[in-house]
Amino acid sequence: MAKLGVxxxxxxxxxEHALQVLTEAGLNYAELQFLWDKEVGDLNDDEMAKAKALVxxxxxxxxxxxxxxxxxxxxxxxxxxxxxxxxxMDGLRRCIAMAREFGTDMVRIMSFxxxxxxxxxxxxxxxxxxxxxxxxxxxxxxxPVKLAEDEGIQLVLETxxxxxxxxxxxxxxxIREINSPNLKILWDPANSLYANEKTYPDxxxxxxxxxxxxxxxxxxxxxxxxxxxxxxxxxxxxxxxCLAPLATRLKEDGYDGHISLESVYRPDGGDFExxxxxxxxxxxELYG
Numbered sequence: 557m558a559k560l561g562v563x564x565x566x567x568x569x570x571x572e573h574a575l576q577v578l579t580e581a582g583l584n585y586a587e588l589q590f591l592w593d594k595e596v597g598d599l600n601d602d603e604m605a606k607a608k609a610l611v612x613x614x615x616x617x618x619x620x621x622x623x624x625x626x627x628x629x630x631x632x633x634x635x636x637x638x639x640x641x642x643x644x645m646d647g648l649r650r651c652i653a654m655a656r657e658f659g660t661d662m663v664r665i666m667s668f669x670x671x672x673x674x675x676x677x678x679x680x681x682x683x684x685x686x687x688x689x690x691x692x693x694x695x696x697x698x699x700p701v702k703l704a705e706d707e708g709i710q711l712v713l714e715t716x717x718x719x720x721x722x723x724x725x726x727x728x729x730x731i732r733e734i735n736s737p738n739l740k741i742l743w744d745p746a747n748s749l750y751a752n753e754k755t756y757p758d759x760x761x762x763x764x765x766x767x768x769x770x771x772x773x774x775x776x777x778x779x780x781x782x783x784x785x786x787x788x789x790x791x792x793x794x795x796x797x798c799l800a801p802l803a804t805r806l807k808e809d810g811y812d813g814h815i816s817l818e819s820v821y822r823p824d825g826g827d828f829e830x831x832x833x834x835x836x837x838x839x840x841e842l843y844g
Contacts, residue, residue, distance in 0.1 A: 561585025
């Protein structure tokens, strides 16, 4: 059975309030991204001690340390070991230390900034393909993967809407080519809507359950020609027809990892906590 939780700052950056709300909703796992006014990996010793005491007080477990490591960096302008790459490696090291403090072995990374066309033929390889960027991505990920292997940490790389790995298909390809037990995909199928990928069965089959280390669930209405997105209550957007069959398939395939509700929906006149409460019932019904 999957382990259900939420990214806490999607409820509130007041960490204690977020823990109170998630436990009242019957969830057991907290994914940490922003606590109070800081991103994970940036908390000082006193803030860490306070956060740990709150986790113990509310009886939850931490699923993942989710800093935006390696986000938004242009692959073609980044070199392994340059100043910006090393800055993000330092952030990853802090997240690994934080993961140990909170009793989890899972740390998120991102996959740099998206080049739209990575492969092509029939002349496209000459005119529109971002030549060499796929292999360059593999090179840039070598250091974080090696660090994870040395530290015994599970990296989960998120399918991002503006990332080099935007789809389940490319996530599966990446995992098979890197071939490290310490790297899996944090699959956010709603993000893959920006890559025009249908969540089920296309994204799921392209990725493969064996490549999934963690899942984010949310819903959205995506209009790529208009460069517009609207987050919405779970089951009311473009994910509606995929949520139930995906849940069934995950159970059939024995997925027992973490699934976090990504609470990014804010109803008119309400706040993100209201958006969480509007979606958590269906989330538990489908994936619990």
